[in-house]
Amino acid sequence: MGRFVAAIDTWMRNAALGVQEYFVLGQRAVRFVAARPFYGADVLVQMDRIGVGSIPIILLTGLFTGMVLALQSSVELGRFGAEIYLGSLVGASMVRELGPVLSALMVAGRASSGIAAELGSMRVTEQIDAMETMGTDPIKKLVTPRLLAGITMLPLLTIVADAIGIIGGLVIAVFRIDLPADIYLRGVWQSFAASGYVLGVFPRDFVSGLLKPVVFGAIIALTGAYYGLTATGGTEGVGMATTRAVVTASILILGTDYFLTQLLLVVLPPPGL
């Protein structure tokens, strides 16, 4: 019994230490955004890897999600003769939740694992030690560029996913349930308008749907970097770091999504709430 309690105690201490290290890593990575030297070229490379490299998977995810959403919804809406609301349903679902969350999960699987594997390999082959011995802060050189790339590229990828998802729904609406395209697209726009505007110009759903990916991008970059930088034990350790990065990033994205939604309902309340 005593051994069991001691094991729980050790696990909790390590977990608390890990959380602390994670936030310290994030704090230092953010602090270095404005510190010289600037690694602009590294930021561009990471934007290419995290952003441009993720476009194919985002296009496929967005397209099929929009199509499936339209297909499933059309069955239920059809029972009430309400197919004309298909555009509203697909538009709101994609922009509020599915676009940001699915994009983040897909990029987490691709980029978080890639970051963990790359930095983990550098850690176990002493490349990060070498970097430190030559007077470079590895967080400034390796983590900050990935953080900047994550928080800038995720919103852009989300816009792509939203757009292609709505187009996927349009394809189903026009070719499967014979809903005129203009009615579907009017429905999409009405769903944006119904959610209200921020600063009188930007649809609320659109703004909230783009604020979330900024946080998700940070989670993807920091989680991959954290597990990569703390990898130990050779190639096996790198493999474990990669798996943990994807699992942890995915859970954090889903959990954070709930709290962000709650927060945005307070900060940017929709009309009538």
Added chain:
Amino acid sequence: MSAVRGPLPEIRRELEEPVRPSPQADASKPVVIELDDVWLSFDRPVLRGVNLVVREGETVVVLGESGSGKSTILKLIMRLLVPDRGRVCVFGRDIVGLDFEAALEVRKHIGMVFQYAALFDSLTVYENVAYPLRENTDLPEEAIYPVVRERLEFVNLDPDRVMSQLPGELSGGMRKRVGIARAIAANPDIILYDEPTAGLDPLAVDAIVDLTRKLQRELGVTSIVVTHDIRAGFRVADRVDLLRDGRIVFEGTPEQMVAADDPYIRAFLG
């Protein structure tokens, strides 16, 4: 416990040959590196009261079995690790209490050769050697280029052939030499070698040993070489320290070590 064994008669013969550099150790020269009663534990004690003094221009070889704490000493000097107790001084300054940025400044005076070179595998050989110059100086690229060429020539590599290659395209010995070129690129005052001959064939070992001696002779840098390769260590050492279970159990010249009667040293030397 199994000691790393070396062929003692051959070592004796090599020591009689006048091929070793003349000892540059001189008590009048300033102390560059000092470890004072350093203790460090991870899951188990690694260093237990280590004292080490290295003077300007001196080459100290730290010998010991695998896991005896040799590489840990280098990481303490680079302040990649912090001791549980004791002082680690570089140029008279205790680096234990330094913050991260101040530690980076100290590291700029030190070049380190890693066991497996630790070259950045996404960068070319040129970019690897240029790295410390790009990071720590304001030199324009036109000024960095000739320095990189000169350093690669110093380590007996053909710049025109290797500069555009990636580390993965090089042999182990060549990678090690690029690692040395990178370590000396910014003219450090101190060079730390972590198992510089590990994993190399005998000819490559000879090349690395010759290179280390050339660095001593021509640049006069202060060096610490951590190795379990006794023969290679003796060929470059002004002084030898033998580490056993986290303690230094012998300190002296290679000749004194070969002549020692201690059973562990005899077993270690084979």
